Amino acid sequence: MTTRRKFLTTAAMGAAAAPLATPAIAQSTIKWRLQTYAGAALAEHVLDPAIKMFNTIAGDRMQIETFYADQLVPTGELFQAMQRGTIDAVQSDDDSMASPTEVTVFGGYFPFASRYSLDVPVLFNQYGLNEIWDAEYSKVGVKHVSAGAWDPCHFATKDPINSLADLRGKRVFTFPTAGRFLAQFGVVPVTLPWEDIEVAVQTGELDGIAWSGITEDYTVGWADVTNYFLTNNISGAWIGHFFANMDRWNELPEDLQALFKLCCEQSHYYRQHWYWGGEADLRVNGPKMQLTSIPDAEWAQVEAAARVFWDEVAAESETKAKVVEIFKTYNAVMEKAGRPYRYG
Template identity: 85%
Template sequence: MTTRRKFITSAGAGAVGASLAAPAIAQSKITWRLQTYAGPALAEHVVKPAIDAFNKVAGDEMEIELYFADQLVPTGELFRAMQKGTIDAVQSDDDSMASPTEVTVFGGYFPFASRYSLDVPVLFNQYGLNEIWDEEYSKVGVKHLSAGSWDPCHFATKDPINSLEDLKGKRVFTFPTAGRFLTQFGVVPVTLPWEDIEVAVQTGELDGIAWSGITEDYTVGWADVTNYFLTNNISGAWAGSFFANMDRYQELPDHLKELLKLAMDSSHYYRQWWYWGGEAALRVNGPKMQLTTIPDEEWATVENAALKFWDEIAAESETKAKVVNIFKQYNADMVKAGRPYRYG
C-alpha cells in the first residue's frame, strides 16, 4: 500500500508538474497572401490547383490566399509590395514585376534563350541559374523559391503576319525585354493592365499580342478578338518563378517549407503537360485562329539578331554576362546532343 500510495502521489505530482510546465497553447494559423501575374481564367491552370492542394494538406497550420493579376497591387508593383511585406508571396516573371536585380531582364521571354519548355528547369537546376537567382534576390530581401516554364511566345494578331515587313508599326502588348528586342523590327510595344488587353484589341488600341502561346490565347479570350496566330516564336518557353518575402519564408517551420516546395513542383509539372499538349491540340483543332508562318530563311534574321542582343545584355554587368554565357553553353550542348534536343 505504501508503495502504491507513493506511486499515485508521485505520478499525480508529476502530471500536475508537467501540465504546469508545458501548458497547451493553441497555435495561430499562418496566413499568406500570394498574388499571381495571371488573371482568373489562366490562374485556374497555372497556379490554383497547386495552392488548393497546399491548403488542403496544410490544414489548420497554414493557408495561402490566392489573388489574381492586379487584384491587390498592379503587376509592375508586385516586387516592391512583396519586399515590404504588403503581400507575402508572388508568382510572376522577374521582368513583369520589375524586380531591381541583375537577372530581371532574363525573366519572361528572353529572346531565343530556350526552344522547349524543359530547357528552363534544366537551366535552373543543372546549369547554375538557381544559384545566381538565389544570390541576387537574397541581396534585396526576397526568397527566390522555384523557377519553372510556361508556354512559348507567339504573335496573335488581327491582321496576318507572313513576313517581317508585316510586323512594322504593329502595336503589340508584350513583356518589357521582348518589346525592347522587337522594336528593331518595327514593333511598337504597348504596356497595359492585363485585364484591359482584350478590349484594347477590340477598340484598335492594340494590333496584337506577343505574350503567350495559343493555349493562353484560347483560355483567356484573346482568340476571340484576334484572327491570326504566327507559328514562329521568339522564345520556346516563358521563364517564371515563385518568390516570397524573406522574413515570412524564414518564419515557416521546415515541414511547411517542404510542403511549399512540393506544391510548387506540382504546379511546374501541371504546366509542362497542359501547355505542351494544348499548344499542339489548338494548332491542329482550334477553330478560332488561322495559322501563318514567316519562312525559315527570313526568320533566321530574327534569330541572328537575338545573339547580338545577348551580347548587348552581357556587356551591361558581370552577372548578366555570366547568365548569357550559361545560355550559350547550354544551347551549344543541346546542338551537339542532336535529336531530340535540337533539330539542325
C-alpha cells in the same frame, strides 16, 4: 448506464474511424496572401491547383489566399509590395514585376533563351541558374523559391503576319525585354493591365499580343478577338517563378517550407503537360485562329539579332555575362546532341 469514461472511449474510436474533415481555420493559422501575374481564367491552370493542394495538406497550420492580376497591386509593383511585406508571396516573371536585380532581364521571354519548355528546369537545376537567382534575390530581401517554364511566345494578331515587314508599326502587348528586342523590327510595345488586353484589341488600341502561346490565347479569350497566330516564336518557354518575402519565409517551419516548394514543383509539372499538349492540339484542332508563318530564311534574321542582343545584355554587368554564357554553353550542348534535343 454508459459511464463517462466509456462514452469518451467510444467517441474517440468513432472519430478515428471517420474520415477527416477539412479543419476549421484556427486563430494560430499562418495566413499568407499571394498574388499572381495571371488573370482568373489563366490562374485556374497556372496557380490554383497548386495552392489548393497546399491549403488542403497544410490544413489549420497555414492557408494561402490567392489574388489575380492587379487585384491588390499592379503587376509592375508586385516586387515592391512583396519586399515590403504587403504581399507575402508572388507568382510572376522577374521582368513583369520589375524586380531590381541583375537577372530581371532574363525573366519572361528572353529572346531565344529556350527552344522547349524542358530547357528551363534544366538550366535552373543543372546549369547553375538556381544559385544565381537565389543570390540575386537574397540581396534584396526576397526568397526565390522555385523557377519553371510556361508556354512559348507567339504573336496573336488581327491582321496576318507573313513577313518581318508585316510587323512594322504593329502595337503589341508584350513583356518589357521582349518589347525592347522586337522594337528593332518595327514593333511598338504597349503596356496595359492584363485584364484590359482583350478590350484593347477590340477597340483597336492594340494590333496584337506577343505574350503567350496558343493555349493561353484560347484560355483567356484572346483567340476570340484576334484572327491569326504566327507559328514562329521568339522564345520556346516563358521563365517564371514563385517568390516570397524573406522574413515571412524564414518564419515558416521547415516542413511548411518544404511543402510550399513541393507544391510549386507540382505547379511547374502541371504546366509542362498542359501547355505542351495544348499548343499542338489547338494548332491542329482549334477553330478560332488561322496559322501564318514567316519563312525560315527570313526568320533567321530575328534569331541572328537575338545573339547580338545577348552580347549587348552581357556587356551590362558581370552577373548578366555569366547568365548569357550559361545560355550559350547550354544551347551548344543541345545543338551538338541533336535529335530530340535540337533539330536542324
